[in-house]
Amino acid sequence: MARWKPDAAQRLMAAALELFEERGYESATVQEITERAGLTKSSFFRHFPNKREVLFDGEAMATTLVEGIAAAPDDAAPWDALTHAFARVGAIFMTPQRHDFLARRAAVIARTPELREREALKQLGLIAAMIDALTHRSVPDLEARVLAELSAVAFAIAYKRWLATTSSDNFADILRDAIDEVRCVISTS
Template identity: 60%
Template sequence: MARWQPNAPERLTVAALELFEERGYESTTVIEIAERAGLTKSTFFRHFQDKREVLFGGGAMAGLLAEGIAGAPAAATPFEALVHALDAVGREAFHPARREVSARRRAVIAANPELREREALKGLGLTASMTDALKRRGVPELTSCVAAELGALALKIAYERWSDTIDGDDFGDVARRTLCDVRAASALC
């Protein structure tokens, strides 16, 4: 593949997943990822801080969630603001073509303790982002915290459901149903 072709981040992600699946995360180097993608090591570092970030995408998801909450109608309840945010994430980050990559990403992360730890830290960051966005809307702190925790749980479960299925549901539909499921389950407590 020529070095000038577009979509370097996507190419690097696919190359990294292939190598992580073939050799394992620890045995794969940045140089190997770049070479597999037909790119240079410097191109890799223009897009990602290290090989872990190929799987985690920096802070883009936290920003999408915060923007989605901020962009919800002024009269929206915290629950409705979360629905708005999950819809925004679905439109921007989880396209049908990414479903297979998402399932492969989850398998690679599940096989590596360091990556599971990084995934957990990312989840905490997403929760904090949603909490802060809800508080900026004037939602009381405790309500913001609880809603954000439920939103993060719904996001995690929806991501698993969406990436594991082959049906045509888009992420937003799966996320909305999952958020309702989580909300209903929390009422049992």
């Protein structure tokens, strides 16, 4: 087996996605994923704790969000700090090169209850990370909670819209529009 090749995690994710598309999440095994990726089971478990996690970026997105909120200018309003953070997430995770993979991933998640549950838990983790990062910027707790929830809604809207476009469409532009729409709804309610 070619264990020395780079990008083992990406190869495992690609192999898992192919198998989940072909046979369904429930039918694919870790052994089959590793065989398709040309790796061993121990390599799989170095990168992912279980089969369910193979399509998720673990803590990478939450870390990027927190770092983005912290890196926003000190005088940035909370919405602007969140927008800054989500722009970073988009630049790293929602790239044209990943568009096809993410669209296929979304389709597999949509038809798999266990993966939908994991996606929802990931969303809750991202919201909690944003709340914590905003409170570290001295945003009052209630405001941080509301803004984190609303920005997560805007992000989900933008992500769904981006997946429905071509890979050349810029996620940052779609996100900015979704945030503006959510802010408009709030201000008119």
